[in-house]
Amino acid sequence: MSLVELPNEPIAAKNLVAGEWRDAASGDRMDVVSPYTNTVIGSIPVSAAADVGPAVAAAKEAAESWRAVPLKERTQTLFRFRELVLENIDRMSNLAAIESGKTFAEGKAGVLKGVEIIEYALSLQNLDIGTTLEVSRGVTCETRRVPLGVVAGITPFNFPAMVPMWQYPIAVTLGNAFILKPSEKVPLTAHLSGELMVEAGYPPGVFSIIHGGREAVEALADNPDVEALGFVGSTAVARAVYERVTGRNGRALCLGGAKNHLLVVPDAEEDVTVDGVVSSFIGCAGQRCMAASLMVAVGDLDDLIDKIVERASKVALGPEMGAIIDEASRKRIEGDIQKAADQGAKIRLDGRGAAAPAGYEGGNWLAPTIIDHASMEMECTTKELFGPVLTIIRVATLDEAIALQSSTPYGNAVSVFTSRGDVARYVADRAPTGMVGVNIGVPVPREPFSFGGAKASRFGQGDMTGAGGVELWSRVQKITTKWSLQPDANWMS
Numbered sequence: 001m002s003l004v005e006l007p008n009e010p011i012a013a014k015n016l017v018a019g020e021w022r023d024a025a026s027g028d029r030m031d032v033v034s035p036y037t038n039t040v041i042g043s044i045p046v047s048a049a050a051d052v053g054p055a056v057a058a059a060k061e062a063a064e065s066w067r068a069v070p071l072k073e074r075t076q077t078l079f080r081f082r083e084l085v086l087e088n089i090d091r092m093s094n095l096a097a098i099e100s101g102k103t104f105a106e107g108k109a110g111v112l113k114g115v116e117i118i119e120y121a122l123s124l125q126n127l128d129i130g131t132t133l134e135v136s137r138g139v140t141c142e143t144r145r146v147p148l149g150v151v152a153g154i155t156p157f158n159f160p161a162m163v164p165m166w167q168y169p170i171a172v173t174l175g176n177a178f179i180l181k182p183s184e185k186v187p188l189t190a191h192l193s194g195e196l197m198v199e200a201g202y203p204p205g206v207f208s209i210i211h212g213g214r215e216a217v218e219a220l221a222d223n224p225d226v227e228a229l230g231f232v233g234s235t236a237v238a239r240a241v242y243e244r245v246t247g248r249n250g251r252a253l254c255l256g257g258a259k260n261h262l263l264v265v266p267d268a269e270e271d272v273t274v275d276g277v278v279s280s281f282i283g284c285a286g287q288r289c290m291a292a293s294l295m296v297a298v299g300d301l302d303d304l305i306d307k308i309v310e311r312a313s314k315v316a317l318g319p320e321m322g323a324i325i326d327e328a329s330r331k332r333i334e335g336d337i338q339k340a341a342d343q344g345a346k347i348r349l350d351g352r353g354a355a356a357p358a359g360y361e362g363g364n365w366l367a368p369t370i371i372d373h374a375s376m377e378m379e380c381t382t383k384e385l386f387g388p389v390l391t392i393i394r395v396a397t398l399d400e401a402i403a404l405q406s407s408t409p410y411g412n413a414v415s416v417f418t419s420r421g422d423v424a425r426y427v428a429d430r431a432p433t434g435m436v437g438v439n440i441g442v443p444v445p446r447e448p449f450s451f452g453g454a455k456a457s458r459f460g461q462g463d464m465t466g467a468g469g470v471e472l473w474s475r476v477q478k479i480t481t482k483w484s485l486q487p488d489a490n491w492m493s
Contacts, residue, residue, distance in 0.1 A: 019204025
């Protein structure tokens with residue numbers, strides 16, 4: 001039985017501009033390759049500034065009329081989109097899996113998380129996001145949320161459905177026109193999303209897609225009509241995009257990389273910890289910013305670590321863990337593993353050279369790997385490996401563990417495994433991170449709680465989803481009104 005279904009013919013995706021599917025002006029295209037087999041499953045236009053300009057212009061024109069549509073009417077279109085996503089969930093989940101290397105179940109989980117964001121955006125019609133107050137006799141002050149105009153999202157390869165849905169459902173519901181630039185490695189899920197947005201009834205230009213690479217990213221970041229931009233990717237690129245957008249006085253929220261720590265203390269409950277640690281570092285083949293790639297063992301945890309190694313050794317490639325995004329990434333991770341061994345760490349579980357699932361022998365496969373007895377001087381403890389690799393470092397006290405987390409440049413998330421509430425609170429109170437987990441290896445907040453890190457994991461103010469998304473894609477307008485003179489006027493009236 002197939003793990004995923006590859007298309008019989010490559011899918012020729014196009015840009016979506018002004019409601020029309022278009023090729024790039026140059027006519028250039030690039031292949032999309034599946035990590036499962038390293039075979040071509042599609043192609044996309046290679047867009048340049050000449051393609052971005054017309055897309056922004058069409059979005060700007062669409063935004064003028066879209067913002068005038070009442071919020072409750074805008075949500076009706078989103079209701080239709082939600083139903084279409086659910087009707088096509090297996091198709092979208094499979095696309096997300098075959099182009100990113102996820103298992104089908106992981107692809108589906110990403111779509112369902114995206115649906116959760118859609119449902120939060122639908123709730124905006126019933127939230128009080130403005131207020132009016134009589135501040136003096138005959139004088140009222142009012143605040144209201146207004147859209148920005150044209151906004152854009154640049155999204156990574158590891159969540160083809162979810163991360164774009166972090167952004168555009170909230171943005172368009174608030175009255176903006178949204179332009180999506182998906183990763184050129186995983187454009188097919190975005191293409192399907194565009195088809196469903198058109199079918200749902202969004203006016204031409206309200207939702208657009210621009211495919212391509214660096215030139216398309218820079219053209220969006222530099223365009224003065226793009227009022228706000230959301231980005232998710234590596235820290236280096238996040239910083240560069242943030243500086244580029246804010247340098248022209250645009251608004252940007254750019255989420256970068258991570259090196260999340262799992263702090264495990266001696267009173268941790270064994271089954272919860274083993275399951276949480278293994279699930280965290282192998283999920284999505286470790287290719288997610290919430291993967292806990294560094295376990296900090298406090299005290300003597302040899303027995304527990306042995307069980308983590310045993311559990312990870314039984315993970316089946318294909319059904320339980322997917323593939324690495326491309327061959328270059330797989331080779332890079334394998335090199336990182338070897339470097340850890342060369343620096344004196346102990347490879348407790350080596351996933352290099354693991355057999356591929358039957359029928360997918362040409363893919364980029366790497367089994368779970370565990371590096372033990374590492375030190376903070378080694379690259380494996382400080383670098384985001386972005387693969388199914390768990391590094392273990394040992395310390396004597398919880399304060400040492402917290403100090404290690406605090407010393408890293410990243411601030412995405414930290415988790416602690418303990419059976420004591422006071423220990424959990426002690427860690428949470430001292431964690432320099434945007435997100436904290438207690439006995440949870442992947443502490444992603446559910447809506448309406450928003451997603452976002454700190455330090456070098458985030459550039460910009462606020463979070464990406466929930467109330468943070470509302471702040472990102474809108475601004476507060478203040479209106480002060482007086483209609484007539486009052487007999488008991490004060491300094492204001």
